[in-house]
Amino acid sequence: MVRPGRICPGFHRLSRRGRVFLYLFIFCVILCAIFTGAFLIAGLVKSNLGTLIDDAADGRSGLALLGHAYDIDLPSRQVQISWLIMGCGSFAATRGTYRSKQCGRLNRAVDLYFDGSSAPNGSYDPETSLLREDDTGDEFYVQAMVEVQTQHLLEVTAWYGQDQQYAYPFDTYVLDTYVQALDPATNASIPTLFMRIADATDNLEPTLRRDRGVHTASPVVGSSTAAHGVQYSFGRTVLSQLFVMVLFIVNWLLTAVVAYIAVSAFDGVPLAEGVLMLPVSVILTIPALRALWVDAPAFGLLLDSCGTFLQMVIVSLASIYLVVNIGLRRQKTATSHVALAPHPDADEHVHVVDKEDEKASDARAPLLPSYQ
Secondary structure: OOOHHHHOOOHHHOOHHHHHHHHHHHHHHHHHHHHHHHHHHHHHHHOOHHHHHHHHHOOOOEEEEEEEEEEEEOOOOEEEEEEEEEEEHHHEOOOOHHHOOOEEOEOOOEEEEEOOOOOOOEEEOHHHHOEEOOOOOOEEOOHHHOEEEEEEEEOOOEEOOEEHHHHOOOOEEEEEEEEEEEOOOOOOEOOEEEEEEOOOEOOEEEEEEEEEEEEOOOOOOOOOOEEEEEEEEEEEOHHHHHHHHHHHHHHHHHHHHHHHHHHHHHOOOOOOHHHHHHHHHHHHHHHHHHOOOOOOOOOOOHHHHHHHHHHHHHHHHHHHHHHHHHHHHHHHHHHHHHHHOOOHHHHHHHHHHHHHHHHHHHHHOOOOOOOO
16 A cells, blocks of 8 residues: 555655645645536436527427526425427427427417417517528527416415425425417417426426326417416425535534533533523524525524524523633632631731740740850
């Protein structure tokens, strides 16, 4: 086995603290690289829209809608989606949208009616929507010409008698919508193959539940009752859930440290006065880490009931106990020092008594005979 000192001659000259810091730095770099690579690879797999489109089309011909949810307002339960209008099979004027082999620009005009609207939410006409360059004749892509933007309502439900956001970061929201695609000239129905939401936004990831052809009992517009419905659920991304739970665990670890210090003081373990700074800093750190939760709703969630609230109570009570304990100990120590200290008047009295004893002893001493 090759030792680090042989690879780097100056490695063995580092102190123990320096080597530990170096190992910790290398570990953090490797951990960051692993997490970054994993999430990038997962994103690349999900961003392969060409495969998603071709799998949904499955060799059929008709209209297709590819959605991008670009704004989700959870307090208002609304989501705004930009739907890209495409044609697949014999309905495609071009191929290669997002590298799809089956779908591209739609080759006919269409009016789109969402969620029972009596007026079209968007229209598309290949004669006016598809632009070409003057010199080369190549397509000049303008997204606003081939898309329609809509606003939808999310289902309003309860979660065990609480608001849906109470389950954060494991809260989910459901979107139900349907579209009628009609020929503007004849009001005839144009077959719709699928509706797909492609990517996550606002740290909410869409998951397809249902994608079905539907019909109404009576025509909303014209004489057609055919439509296409889709149901999606939006949940927090794995990355945001991971962030929140890691911070939640860190807060409990800080609380456990403060509780351990308080228990040690209760058992009589001597503690320095500087230890009081830790509970105070933890009291400020817990709400600061709570504020870092990704798109977290206001205080009062399930994680607050079993986390932030209890943590603040435990740390506050432990801090009060430590302050009182160390304060009483200081007072007791000061009192004991005063009791044990010698009194200055006592020393003076002792010296006076000693001098008087010496005089008395001198008076009682026999006189020596004189031989003169």
